Amino acid sequence: MPTTNWTRHHILSLADFTPDEYDTVLQTAASFQEVLSRRTKKVPTLQGQVVANLFFESSTRTRSSFELAAKRLSADTLNFAAATSSLTKGETILDTAKTYLAMGADMMVIRHREAGVPQAIALEMDRLRSRVGVLNAGDGQHEHPSQALLDLFTICTLLDPGHPRLELLKDKKIVIVGDILHSRVARSNIWSLTATGAEVHLAGPPTLLPQLFAAYGSEIHGEEISQSPIPNPQRKLFLHWDLEPALQNADFVMTLRLQKERMTQHLLPSLREYHQRYGITRDRLKLCKQNVKVLHPGPVNRGVEISSDLMDDPQFSLISQQVTSGVAVRMALLYLMGSGKS
Known part of the structure; x- marks a missing residue:
């Protein structure tokens, strides 16, 4: 795995990404691409950490890719489905996120049809002084x-x-x-x-x-x-x-x-x-x-x-x-966000 001085706690937008950060992601993903070509495709990098996939909007590729990426890194996963959640009973999005925080989530991958939801959750996690990193998996007409x-x-x-x-x-x-x-x-x-x-x-x-x-x-x-x-x-x-x-x-x-x-x-x-x-x-x-x-x-x-x-x-x-690249890149992003917590 390439050595890195990665300091970004959340990944919400690429608007302020630096060239060094792009190259770090590319080189880290290349390392994981090599891992995925082996017979044993799993590494213990994030063992003991919990990745919560909070998808408030339908998705096949992105959700499956993040879930597989987390499992390849040996993380535990929690998968949220809006249709069967307490949102149908009136719970707010921030309360949902705080529920997963209380369960011990280390990272949250957020997808929502409205722009700004991942940013709002990241701000709430920071306000609570948690160490949870938030990754934007697509929000409205904002970014992916x-x-x-x-x-x-x-x-x-x-x-x-x-x-x-x-x-x-x-x-x-x-x-x-x-x-x-x-x-x-x-x-x-x-x-x-x-x-x-x-x-x-x-x-x-x-x-x-x-x-x-x-x-x-x-x-x-x-x-x-x-x-x-x-x-x-x-x-x-x-x-x-x-x-x-x-x-x-x-x-x-x-x-x-x-x-x-x-x-x-x-x-x-x-x-x-x-x-x-x-x-x-x-x-x-x-x-x-x-x-x-x-x-x-x-x-x-x-x-x-x-x-x-x-x-x-x-x-x-x-x-x-x-589609194949998506798993390696998402492994790289979860690794870079979570490596400082291991």
């Missing part, structure tokens, strides 16, 4: 840090399996396509990928681009956003409302699921029209570099964000690798 970190790890291990690191993505062109307005994955990926020195291009219909970005011009096709909301001027962020210019010479294309459950207005004429204009297909990938790779955080609406045949083609798709 572990998904962005596993995306980063997937790309970096493709470029250098033995030594994944931030500098590998410098000047690479990465396109994020789709429902950026409702996507916490997109927000976290914007922070992480621009920190690498990559060119990040956002593409989607005007109704699904965040107003934060769309407000800088009536139509910005391929022009760098001069008033970028990202404070570091070295970060390169571009905006496109047409897909083809965004895809030109792209190294990686990340397509996002249409967040139909979060859409409160009719923002698209139809799914068919969306696929015709923004769906990723083999023909559209011809605009990219020859060795382009495609990512998707899942779950996938086949034939909407990406053609079904392309999704299953290992020549282009990194989707299954993303």
